[in-house]
Amino acid sequence: MAIMLAIGYFVASLYSKGVKLPLFSQLIDMAERERSKVTPGRGTFRFYTGALLAYILMLVFNKPYFMFASAVLVLAMGDSASTLVGVRFGRNKIPYNKHKSIEGAVAGFSFAFIGIFLAQVLIFAVSPLYAVIISVSASFIGMLVESLPLPVDDNLSIPVATIVFLSIIF
Template identity: 35%
Template sequence: MAAVIYAVSQFRYSKHQISSNYFSFLRFSSEIFVSKFARPPLPHSIWSTPVILGGFRIRKAGNLLTGSMFSDTPIVNDIIATGFTGIVALSSLRLWQETAKHGIFDQKLNRKLMHISIGLIFMLCWPLFSPGRRGSYLAAVIPGLNIIKMVLVGSGICKDEATVKSMSRTGDYRELLKGPLYYATAITLASILYWRDSPLSISVICNLCAGDGLADVVGRRFGHKKLPYNLNKSVAGSLAMAAAGFVSCVVYMHYFSMFGYMEKSWEKVLGFLLVSSATALVESLPVSSELDDNLTVPLASILVGTLVF
């Protein structure tokens, strides 16, 4: 999906660039004509207005490169992007609900696979939105709706057995008011507060999804050697968390840099390494048995990330 989004963005950019270059040439030629024959010169503001040539409406070049994926009108683009992102997110949730329903994976593994994938897939869709804060707010609508769903189902107001089975550890619907609610809240706030031009949003989501999710998967399978200060956690799980969080952070740094949202740098790479190591350490502490990882990991990412970025 990332390749498709990038290919579409390049196609639209190329189209806009051609139009921009053509209009720049048209404007340059017209300015020469005006300077030679017009008395007095036409006001500069004329170039900020649309021009009708041969039945086609040509706009100012500066308005063409909007950075929008679906439409040159930002609000229309963001509405379409929100709908598309919602479809992608809903399809992902539905997939894991079906695998849980049919018992394709062990329930714990199914829950962690969903934990790993949902946030990362959501972040893949961020380039679909136009520049500006409106894009971040509309993108946050998708996990925000999931917050409402967790509250309604977790409090017993609504019943959704598929959601409970795919997201809870024991099948108790009240569990949705803890880990799953913290998870959706962290992703929503990362979108609203930091968005795609901040390494903090990458740190929060990647360490929460890839890092914390893979730690449990690896720890259960290869976690024979326990940590001396917490026998409920393993060396393999903690190392897997730090590695998965770090690698996914670097991958998303490169991904967003392709769209020009942030610059790649070794300083950011080092920062991601420090944040991922810190979150793995926090997750391994005994306090993680009292506080949910979906709460402590995002908080650790924000606190450490604020210091290093």
């Protein structure tokens, strides 16, 4: 996993410096938000930075790999779903952050929960009850952090907060 993170980080770093790699550049272009295209690859670079930080924290806290996977899945599935649903269907703003919607937060929680639960049960062979507890915990903290008006990019704060939270309670 460390090798995959290193490769992703390296590719995102090259892309942010203007180096275009076939296939990788096309994937990054499809995933970038319009406002981020001023600094190409910024979101991808921060995604890999957040994942790398969560991986390092998993090692520091000596936690099982599935906790790291949960932190990254909250970012990959929850943050993505909250953005897509919030932009398209978000009508009810979160009281403490007018830039985020309740609809987006609920969608983010739901998608993160499903992704984490399936990964826990199908890939990591975690018992269904324990998988539900981990999925609810990770999805809740990830979407809470995503909804806060923090000065830190949520690609960094979501996986870090999630792995720290999971490490404390499990």
